[in-house]
Amino acid sequence: MVSLIPQPHPRERRVIFENISRPGWSNDIDTYVAHGGYEQLRKALGMQPQEIVDAVKAANLRGRGGAGFPCGIKWSFIKRDDGKPHYIVVNGDESEPGTFKDRYILHNDPHQLVEGVLIAAWALNVKLAYIYIRCEFPHAAKIVWNAIKEAKARGFVGKNILGSGFDCDIYVHQGAAAYICGEETSLIESLEGKRPYPRIKPPYFPAVLGLYMSPTIVNNVETLCHVVHILRMGPEEYSKMGTPGDGGTRTMCVSGDVMRPGYYELPAGAVTLGELINDVCGGLRPGRKLKAVIPGGSSAKVMRADEVYKIKGADGVEKEIPMLDVRMDAATLASVGTMVGSGGVMVMDDSRDMVWALNNLNQFYAHESCGQCTPCREGSLWMSKVTTRIMAGEGVASDPANLKTIADNIAGRTVCAFGEACSWPTQSFLAKFPEEFAAAASGGK
Amino acid sequence: MTTDSTSRQADQIPPELLAEIEERITHYPVSKRSASLPLLHLWQNHFGFVDDTGIEWIATKLELQPVNIYELVTFYPWFRREAAGKTIIRVCRTLACAMAGSYQVREKFCAATGVDPHDHSHGFGHAPPTSPDGKFSVEFVECLASCGSAPVALINDDLHERITPETVETIVKELAS
Ligand SMILES: Cc1cc2nc3c(=O)[nH]c(=O)nc-3n(C[C@H](O)[C@H](O)[C@H](O)COP(=O)(O)O)c2cc1C
Ligand code: SF4
Numbered sequence A: 001m002v003s004l005i006p007q008p009h010p011r012e013r014r015v016i017f018e019n020i021s022r023p024g025w026s027n028d029i030d031t032y033v034a035h036g037g038y039e040q041l042r043k044a045l046g047m048q049p050q051e052i053v054d055a056v057k058a059a060n061l062r063g064r065g066g067a068g069f070p071c072g073i074k075w076s077f078i079k080r081d082d083g084k085p086h087y088i089v090v091n092g093d094e095s096e097p098g099t100f101k102d103r104y105i106l107h108n109d110p111h112q113l114v115e116g117v118l119i120a121a122w123a124l125n126v127k128l129a130y131i132y133i134r135c136e137f138p139h140a141a142k143i144v145w146n147a148i149k150e151a152k153a154r155g156f157v158g159k160n161i162l163g164s165g166f167d168c169d170i171y172v173h174q175g176a177a178a179y180i181c182g183e184e185t186s187l188i189e190s191l192e193g194k195r196p197y198p199r200i201k202p203p204y205f206p207a208v209l210g211l212y213m214s215p216t217i218v219n220n221v222e223t224l225c226h227v228v229h230i231l232r233m234g235p236e237e238y239s240k241m242g243t244p245g246d247g248g249t250r251t252m253c254v255s256g257d258v259m260r261p262g263y264y265e266l267p268a269g270a271v272t273l274g275e276l277i278n279d280v281c282g283g284l285r286p287g288r289k290l291k292a293v294i295p296g297g298s299s300a301k302v303m304r305a306d307e308v309y310k311i312k313g314a315d316g317v318e319k320e321i322p323m324l325d326v327r328m329d330a331a332t333l334a335s336v337g338t339m340v341g342s343g344g345v346m347v348m349d350d351s352r353d354m355v356w357a358l359n360n361l362n363q364f365y366a367h368e369s370c371g372q373c374t375p376c377r378e379g380s381l382w383m384s385k386v387t388t389r390i391m392a393g394e395g396v397a398s399d400p401a402n403l404k405t406i407a408d409n410i411a412g413r414t415v416c417a418f419g420e421a422c423s424w425p426t427q428s429f430l431a432k433f434p435e436e437f438a439a440a441a442s443g444g445k
Numbered sequence B: 001m002t003t004d005s006t007s008r009q010a011d012q013i014p015p016e017l018l019a020e021i022e023e024r025i026t027h028y029p030v031s032k033r034s035a036s037l038p039l040l041h042l043w044q045n046h047f048g049f050v051d052d053t054g055i056e057w058i059a060t061k062l063e064l065q066p067v068n069i070y071e072l073v074t075f076y077p078w079f080r081r082e083a084a085g086k087t088i089i090r091v092c093r094t095l096a097c098a099m100a101g102s103y104q105v106r107e108k109f110c111a112a113t114g115v116d117p118h119d120h121s122h123g124f125g126h127a128p129p130t131s132p133d134g135k136f137s138v139e140f141v142e143c144l145a146s147c148g149s150a151p152v153a154l155i156n157d158d159l160h161e162r163i164t165p166e167t168v169e170t171i172v173k174e175l176a177s
């Protein structure tokens, strides 16, 4: 059904993708249960809810949807006994260009997600959860829906789960092809049946005023799957797989100019960018040199291959490291001015034109802005028009400066983080490859 | 929108569709309005598009105003108020796929199906560019979350990966048969 499941690379540590890589694996409940499935749910129901929240905190699990917020801290915003209804909404919108991991979980290991949702539901006193899946995954919606039915038939979902007295229902909800629905408050509006205009924070933090204005936890598909393994391994062993601030494994989705694109599950920070590209992904095509990498989904700021970064080591001493030596974990990528984001690593070799690449992304953002705020609606369109014009050979010398001004006037001035997402590519491409933009704008194309 | 009295979708709801609609509404015990998107999906899957009577019918069913449904059909790119081709080919346009040749792939699909490659009409409830015989629609869409096997296209419900200009012909032949 979904083809891309290469055998693990020796550097990988498959936890989330362990089942999927098993020979003869299938996505039905019998196979899942035969490999220990739903045992962590059973264990969870015997634990105090607070113990689960504490375990997720101690595991240093960060959200895998893009923003990287510490999951346990997010969960602790929910007051379990405040008398209000609470909801979980699973973000299966997976639309950030470069990201392709939730697709495989949803298609090939839906029960892992359902188990994660149920554990979270018990911990947060949630009786109703929705799994929001982008409609471009029609098979995934059917597969997950079928998994929920199978789980219900076994007493894992619905009333009095495993005799615990705890009730929880889960439903699948399909999107309708709008990238903005991945933004959590937009996703909630969409789930409420409205145009998906993001809500302004404050006051609309989902954990306070979320779905139906009730406390709601929005988590990415992969994030909730990690919860199952935190319980299975124990937070200490689990967190040891990563770095101190970024526990567990991270799925790196590598696309573009490498010999072996695909997803690779690696302990957070276990490899450098160079090891990821050259070792894990088999390097570049013959005769090609690396030019640029977008490390965490298209919104992450681009890195240039000959860049040297100054970062502080664990000993507090600042040192210079080349781009290929940057470790792939949340803190390191943040310290070099970009982000690990959703794990979408897009690699570009020296055959690529940076103006062309930025124009492609600008067209994406111009198409996907929800249109609610003027700087984003107008700015994303202008940026796209300017780079399109440059590509048509009709640029003017002031275009790069204009692009920067437009981008600078979007970021920080909008309702949602799409404003940053659409301006960071333009800002970073211009800052890192000024000579290419200058040449192209002055008729070089 | 053209809705003459003989083709009103709202007058042609089969019992199975109605049963599915009723069942789907039960998934949203807190607010029926949440069923708007699911109902639009069920409607479009059955009729191929959503006409004005569909918009009104869904609104009435969910105790909403027609505008509450209309504004969804005109916002979300998935929904349309006009018929599309029987087979809809959605080629990914975004960076990883573009690097792997998706622009050429889209043009090949257009050539193989008879869809005008210069037609980019899209969104606001319009159908994607469609071949004169009504068999195919071809459109560019944004990242389909399969960038590792670029270039890709979603053809009806199925994802096709690592498409090359050469495999386009084969895919279209198989679809046409
Ligand atoms: C424009 C935009 C698009 C987003 N798209 C997605 C997405 O497709 N999937 C996702 O899980 N999170 C996405 N997010 C992040 C969500 O808003 C939210 O932070 C996340 O779902 C929280 O889950 P996590 O803490 O488990 O990562 C997006 C954010 C923004 C601003
Ligand atoms: S920043 Fe853009 S996407 Fe976000 S609410 Fe404003 S217009 Fe919409």
Ligand code: FES
Residues within 6 Å of the ligand: A097, A098, A099, B092, B093, B094, B095, B096, B097, B098, B142, B143, B144, B145, B146, B147, B148, B150, B151, B152
């Ligand atoms: S860029 Fe085409 S699937 Fe992501």
